[in-house]
Amino acid sequence: MSRQERQDALEQLVSRYVKEALFMDSGDELPLDQGFFDLGLTSLRLSEIRARLEAELDLDIDATVLFSRPTVDQLVSHLADRLSTPSADQKASHVR
Numbered sequence: 001m002s003r004q005e006r007q008d009a010l011e012q013l014v015s016r017y018v019k020e021a022l023f024m025d026s027g028d029e030l031p032l033d034q035g036f037f038d039l040g041l042t043s044l045r046l047s048e049i050r051a052r053l054e055a056e057l058d059l060d061i062d063a064t065v066l067f068s069r070p071t072v073d074q075l076v077s078h079l080a081d082r083l084s085t086p087s088a089d090q091k092a093s094h095v096r
Contacts, residue, residue: 003080003084006080006083006084007076007077007080010076010079010080010083011032011072011073011076013053013056014049014053014072014075014076014079015030015032015072017049017052017053018030018036018039018041018049018072021041021045021048021049022039022040022041022045030072032071032072032073032076033071033072033073034071035070035071036066036070036071037070046066047063049066050063050065050066053079057079057083059079059082059083061079065078
Protein backbone atom coordinates (compact mmCIF):
# COMPACT_ATOMS: atom_id res chain seq x y z
CA MET A 1 0.00 0.00 0.00
CA SER A 2 1.42 3.39 -0.94
CA ARG A 3 1.74 6.19 1.60
CA GLN A 4 -1.08 8.10 -0.14
CA GLU A 5 -3.40 5.08 -0.03
CA ARG A 6 -2.55 4.55 3.65
CA GLN A 7 -3.18 8.22 4.39
CA ASP A 8 -6.54 8.17 2.53
CA ALA A 9 -7.66 5.07 4.44
CA LEU A 10 -6.59 6.63 7.75
CA GLU A 11 -8.42 9.85 6.91
CA GLN A 12 -11.62 7.89 6.29
CA LEU A 13 -11.22 5.95 9.53
CA VAL A 14 -10.39 8.96 11.73
CA SER A 15 -13.13 11.05 10.09
CA ARG A 16 -15.69 8.29 10.70
CA TYR A 17 -14.76 8.04 14.39
CA VAL A 18 -14.82 11.82 14.86
CA LYS A 19 -18.18 12.11 13.10
CA GLU A 20 -19.61 9.33 15.26
CA ALA A 21 -18.33 11.05 18.42
CA LEU A 22 -19.99 14.29 17.28
CA PHE A 23 -23.22 12.50 16.27
CA MET A 24 -22.80 13.69 12.69
CA ASP A 25 -24.28 11.88 9.69
CA SER A 26 -21.75 10.04 7.57
CA GLY A 27 -22.47 12.36 4.61
CA ASP A 28 -21.88 15.54 6.63
CA GLU A 29 -18.79 17.58 5.79
CA LEU A 30 -16.11 17.42 8.49
CA PRO A 31 -13.52 20.22 8.41
CA LEU A 32 -10.22 18.32 8.51
CA ASP A 33 -8.17 21.35 9.52
CA GLN A 34 -10.36 22.48 12.43
CA GLY A 35 -9.25 21.68 15.99
CA PHE A 36 -10.92 18.83 17.83
CA PHE A 37 -12.12 21.09 20.65
CA ASP A 38 -13.36 23.69 18.14
CA LEU A 39 -15.42 20.91 16.57
CA GLY A 40 -16.98 20.23 19.98
CA LEU A 41 -15.08 17.14 21.10
CA THR A 42 -14.28 16.69 24.77
CA SER A 43 -11.23 15.07 26.33
CA LEU A 44 -13.36 12.01 27.13
CA ARG A 45 -14.52 11.68 23.52
CA LEU A 46 -10.93 12.06 22.28
CA SER A 47 -9.87 9.29 24.65
CA GLU A 48 -12.58 7.05 23.22
CA ILE A 49 -11.44 7.83 19.67
CA ARG A 50 -7.83 7.08 20.64
CA ALA A 51 -8.85 3.71 22.14
CA ARG A 52 -10.78 2.78 19.00
CA LEU A 53 -7.86 3.76 16.77
CA GLU A 54 -5.43 1.79 18.91
CA ALA A 55 -7.62 -1.32 18.65
CA GLU A 56 -8.27 -0.90 14.91
CA LEU A 57 -4.65 -0.14 13.98
CA ASP A 58 -2.96 -2.35 16.60
CA LEU A 59 -0.87 0.67 17.55
CA ASP A 60 -0.17 2.42 20.84
CA ILE A 61 -1.06 6.10 20.57
CA ASP A 62 0.19 8.41 23.29
CA ALA A 63 -2.66 10.53 24.68
CA THR A 64 -0.62 13.70 24.16
CA VAL A 65 -0.69 13.14 20.39
CA LEU A 66 -4.32 14.22 20.29
CA PHE A 67 -3.33 17.54 21.83
CA SER A 68 -0.11 18.07 19.88
CA ARG A 69 -1.80 17.08 16.59
CA PRO A 70 -5.25 18.60 17.26
CA THR A 71 -6.87 18.25 13.82
CA VAL A 72 -7.92 15.29 11.69
CA ASP A 73 -5.29 16.25 9.07
CA GLN A 74 -2.48 16.42 11.62
CA LEU A 75 -3.50 13.21 13.38
CA VAL A 76 -3.78 11.32 10.08
CA SER A 77 -0.33 12.51 9.03
CA HIS A 78 1.12 11.40 12.36
CA LEU A 79 -0.52 7.98 12.15
CA ALA A 80 0.61 7.50 8.54
CA ASP A 81 4.18 8.25 9.62
CA ARG A 82 3.94 5.82 12.53
CA LEU A 83 2.52 3.05 10.36
CA SER A 84 5.10 3.51 7.63
CA THR A 85 8.04 3.30 10.06
CA PRO A 86 8.93 -0.23 11.18
CA SER A 87 8.83 -0.74 14.92
CA ALA A 88 11.95 -1.70 16.85
CA ASP A 89 10.75 -5.33 16.89
CA GLN A 90 10.27 -5.33 13.12
CA LYS A 91 13.69 -3.74 12.61
CA ALA A 92 15.30 -6.40 14.82
CA SER A 93 13.65 -9.20 12.84
CA HIS A 94 14.94 -7.74 9.56
CA VAL A 95 18.47 -7.62 10.93
CA ARG A 96 18.51 -11.32 11.77
